[in-house]
Amino acid sequence: GAGVSQSPRYKVAKRGQDVALRCDPISGHVSLFWYQQALGQGPEFLTYFQNEAQLDKSGLPSDRFFAERPEGSVSTLKIQRTQQEDSAVYLCASSLAGLGTEAFFGQGTRLTVV
Amino acid sequence: RKEVEQDPGPFNVPEGATVAFNCTYSNSASQSFFWYRQDCRKEPKLLMSVYSSGNEDGRFTAQLNRASQYISLLIRDSKLSDSATYLCVVRWVKLVFGAGTILRVKS
Numbered sequence: 001g002a003g004v005s006q007s008p009r010y011k012v013a014k015r016g017q018d019v020a021l022r023c024d025p026i027s028g029h030v031s032l033f034w035y036q037q038a039l040g041q042g043p044e045f046l047t048y049f050q051n052e053a054q055l056d057k058s059g060l061p062s063d064r065f066f067a068e069r070p071e072g073s074v075s076t077l078k079i080q081r082t083q084q085e086d087s088a089v090y091l092c093a094s095s096l097a098g099l100g101t102e103a104f105f106g107q108g109t110r111l112t113v114v
Numbered sequence: 115r116k117e118v119e120q121d122p123g124p125f126n127v128p129e130g131a132t133v134a135f136n137c138t139y140s141n142s143a144s145q146s147f148f149w150y151r152q153d154c155r156k157e158p159k160l161l162m163s164v165y166s167s168g169n170e171d172g173r174f175t176a177q178l179n180r181a182s183q184y185i186s187l188l189i190r191d192s193k194l195s196d197s198a199t200y201l202c203v204v205r206w207v208k209l210v211f212g213a214g215t216i217l218r219v220k221s
Contacts, residue, residue, distance in 0.1 A: 059208075
């Protein structure tokens with residue numbers, strides 16, 4: 001596709017339910033980032049992949065959060081046993097290799113835990 | 115201390131005004147710098163990269179001071195359509211965002 005695609009766009013989960021959020025980056029983009037954005041806040045870094053390697057997962061808030069990118073393209077962010085504080089917009093971004101390159105964002109998945 | 119800090123605003127300015135936003139970052143190993151714009155309920159989009167020599171794109175001017183670990187964005191002749199949240203972004207390996215500065219341009 002032409003841009004970064006995320007699915008689903010909206011997800012309502014009951015507390016304690018597991019969820020999986022998908023990100024399809026731009027073809028050829030080796031770098032992939034996940035962010036969590038609460039209302040009125042900037043995007044908070046969760047994790048970063050270069051190809052299939054997860055180079056930084058320092059932003060994952062707890063061991064309930066897990067991300068993978070097994071073939072270096074599509075990535076999945078999984079949240080186990082969701083809590084109300086997990087409610088946020090989850091944004092995925094991708095970029096070419098190179099620190100100076102632009103990162104392109106998907107439209108995000110809005111997760112509401114009830 | 116947050117890795118990237120910005121004044122959250124909001125900045126309320128009339129059309130035609132000049133407005134400046136500042137940002138500081140803590141990691142001296144940072145190598146790339148950007149300003150992103152985010153409209154309400156939309157994803158962030160690149161406004162401009164920031165270079166050490168300073169750079170300009172139309173009404174927008176960005177400056178970087180590596181010694182002070184400080185980045186700025188100047189918007190001249192503000193338009194109503196400039197109303198948005200402006201995010202300061204710094205990259206070393208990961209890409210780190212500030213909390214954003216809200217700009218409201220009023221007629």
